[in-house]
Amino acid sequence: MTLKLYGLSKCSTCQKATDWLDEHKIKHSFSDMKETPVTKDQVANWSKALGGWEKMINRAGYTWRGLPPEKTANLTEAKAVALAVDNPSLIRRPLIEHKDGSVTVGFSKKIQELLA
Template sequence: MSKVQILSYAGCSTCKRALKWLGERGIDVAVRPIVDEPPTAAELARWVPASGLSVRRWLNTSGQSYRALGKARVDAASDDDVVRWLTEDGKLVKRPVLVKGNRVLVGFREDDYAALFG
């Protein structure tokens, strides 16, 4: 089985909780710093459908990057615009992003992680 990849931000408390959860279960993860290496357009083309979420649900709406764009601008943007923004600014991405094979989880909900690894 390939290693689980998690896109994470070191200053994110939710990312820390997810990494702690994974570590407590001995799950081998490759951590990718989301700010330094945001998802690419090709990755998003695969991951967004695999997550079962719309691309707009990938936005970190509580972060400074989102506030800088402004809700009105985001609401008026096309999905292609949103994808481009996500590839340009890792802090705009809701995190953590966990990739396990063809399964993708956005954010950390313990029940979802338990179902994926259970």
């Protein structure tokens, strides 16, 4: 099984991650969440694997700030998952499904060390 990366093709961090993986000859696939929409089940599983929606949703980005307050107030797990399905750019990128079934978000040095 190869790593599965989810993100956006135009995201610089996603591009950096795929370039790094190619350079280190680590097998992976990339899925653009805007071209191939994510499902409610996928997002719910990612949220659970990460320990909650708070670790999956980027609340500092343009997409979050552009949402009306009634959509972002009093979020529950179910509401956050639905919001992420409707607005995939809310999901921290890249989201990586690892061979052992774990999930990480972002592409920090710590994640690179984990993959190397």
